[in-house]
Amino acid sequence: MEKKNIVFSDFNLSSEVLKAISAMGFEEPTPIQEKTIPVLLSGKDVVGQAQTGTGKTAAFGVPIIERMDKTNFGVQSIILTPTRELAVQVAEEMNKLGKFKRILALPVYGGTSIERQIKALKKGVQVVVGTPGRVIDHIERGTLKLKDVQVVVLDEADEMLDMGFVDDITKILKETPDERQTLLFSATMPEEILKISKRYMRSPEKIKIALDSVTAPKISQIFYEVRPAEKTEALCRLIDAEDSDLFLVFCHTKREVDEVSSNLKLRGYTAEAIHGDFSQAQRDSVMKKFRESKIDVLVATDVAARGIDISNISHVVNYSIPQNPESYVHRIGRTGRAGREGVAITFVSPREERQLRLIMAVSKAKITKGKLPTMEQVMTARTESLKEKIQEFIDDKRFDSFLKMVERLSVGLEPIEVAAALLKFHLEGFGKEAVRESSVSLDDTGAAPGMVRLFMTVGREQNVRAGDIIKAIADKANIPGKAIGGINIFDKFTFVEVPRESAEKVIDVMHQSIVSGQKVAVAPAKPREGDSRGGRR
Numbered sequence: 001m002e003k004k005n006i007v008f009s010d011f012n013l014s015s016e017v018l019k020a021i022s023a024m025g026f027e028e029p030t031p032i033q034e035k036t037i038p039v040l041l042s043g044k045d046v047v048g049q050a051q052t053g054t055g056k057t058a059a060f061g062v063p064i065i066e067r068m069d070k071t072n073f074g075v076q077s078i079i080l081t082p083t084r085e086l087a088v089q090v091a092e093e094m095n096k097l098g099k100f101k102r103i104l105a106l107p108v109y110g111g112t113s114i115e116r117q118i119k120a121l122k123k124g125v126q127v128v129v130g131t132p133g134r135v136i137d138h139i140e141r142g143t144l145k146l147k148d149v150q151v152v153v154l155d156e157a158d159e160m161l162d163m164g165f166v167d168d169i170t171k172i173l174k175e176t177p178d179e180r181q182t183l184l185f186s187a188t189m190p191e192e193i194l195k196i197s198k199r200y201m202r203s204p205e206k207i208k209i210a211l212d213s214v215t216a217p218k219i220s221q222i223f224y225e226v227r228p229a230e231k232t233e234a235l236c237r238l239i240d241a242e243d244s245d246l247f248l249v250f251c252h253t254k255r256e257v258d259e260v261s262s263n264l265k266l267r268g269y270t271a272e273a274i275h276g277d278f279s280q281a282q283r284d285s286v287m288k289k290f291r292e293s294k295i296d297v298l299v300a301t302d303v304a305a306r307g308i309d310i311s312n313i314s315h316v317v318n319y320s321i322p323q324n325p326e327s328y329v330h331r332i333g334r335t336g337r338a339g340r341e342g343v344a345i346t347f348v349s350p351r352e353e354r355q356l357r358l359i360m361a362v363s364k365a366k367i368t369k370g371k372l373p374t375m376e377q378v379m380t381a382r383t384e385s386l387k388e389k390i391q392e393f394i395d396d397k398r399f400d401s402f403l404k405m406v407e408r409l410s411v412g413l414e415p416i417e418v419a420a421a422l423l424k425f426h427l428e429g430f431g432k433e434a435v436r437e438s439s440v441s442l443d444d445t446g447a448a449p450g451m452v453r454l455f456m457t458v459g460r461e462q463n464v465r466a467g468d469i470i471k472a473i474a475d476k477a478n479i480p481g482k483a484i485g486g487i488n489i490f491d492k493f494t495f496v497e498v499p500r501e502s503a504e505k506v507i508d509v510m511h512q513s514i515v516s517g518q519k520v521a522v523a524p525a526k527p528r529e530g531d532s533r534g535g536r537r
């Protein structure tokens, strides 16, 4: 049955909160958000069964921020988490959600200086996210007052109980006003949690996502344990090592899609992105390239991918873990079509292991743990595939004119060295090389005197014009448009010269910024012999 897609604006949220959600790159609510947000907005207590990876933070964060009084600078909400890591993560998300309403959240946890936390608390924060021990410490010192608290959240309650925090939690709850709204989120619901909910909550609504039984297709399914900071490297290794046609990479948010695709481009892959901010024309152009195999990797959100039909996907990668088992099954069903063997890869951070277990249980998928290929294996795989291609060319024998060139090139040189040089040129071709070398200096970019030549990952294919680039740089770096020098726009990238004294600033403000609707990477260019420098505008 076709179900109507709920959007965030259906919840009657203020423009400040909607703006924050949009800036975070969320396209539509996750299942737990769909159910929880309206109930919390009505002021009721909630016991929610959900784990990290389902979007539970925003499920309570959105209504908390929405109902908060921005003119009151006292602590209005306290969120208890079992670990420091989660406290930081939740506080970050609360700060993002509260950005336009100017609501401040502060993480407080043990193991670091309490003085700094006291200073920050004195300045006034409206949301405190903390581990129980440290919260008690602040209460006892009188540095944290909970009399204004309207909402208390017990996040990952089962883990807090396992860690022996039950007495601390009850102590903290007693410090807060009786009329508060109390929320409890937990992946499992042992007896002790139910006891707490009975004792300290007012007829809480129990929210659990009904898990439709879904069946994962029979394709090869692997997960890799990868920390968030290592995901790009892991993805690149897999793309290099696997025998693949097309990779379809799924991310949660539009921002993540932009980041991943621009990081891949920076590393020399032919990657494209699609998500809700793209116009129909941009989508069509990306999809055309994808179908014509002009790109190796397509990075997408679930929403954007829903509307596309492509069949030659050899690998689906869950760069961010799916927020529910159904989404996992939908995503991986994109590979292995038309009787071809497909591979589904899932990146799992240590905090997301429970979510992976849930996905496996509900979809009855057999997802085996994989080990990322080593650099050596990557090199071997690349050599093998290159060898196959060379063999094809040799079998084809249509390279007579090239043979003559090689003969000429080899006069006075070692043929093996000629081959190595050509291979380097082939693998680190124009443009890619410019950004791969991190040691490129600003003084050696092949620019006119007094200028620095920069490399940017947008080009003709994204419909950029010289005027767009000048405007973007002039506006963002606050330099006069006429100070900007030669611009050379190629299909996939652009070179632009800027004054030496502004170069660092330009890189700083332009790198990862949006130009013509595309996120760009910007780096000093690398000079090339015989490179014809850009004509003046």
Ligand code: AMP
Pocket: 025, 026, 027, 028, 029, 030, 033, 051, 052, 053, 054, 055, 056, 057, 058, 252, 253
């Ligand atoms: P959580 O379960 O709260 O740890 O959230 C997991 C990840 O999903 C976080 O990176 C969130 O920023 C992201 N996320 C939460 N809600 C949404 C949404 N509606 N759309 C896309 N991503 C989301």
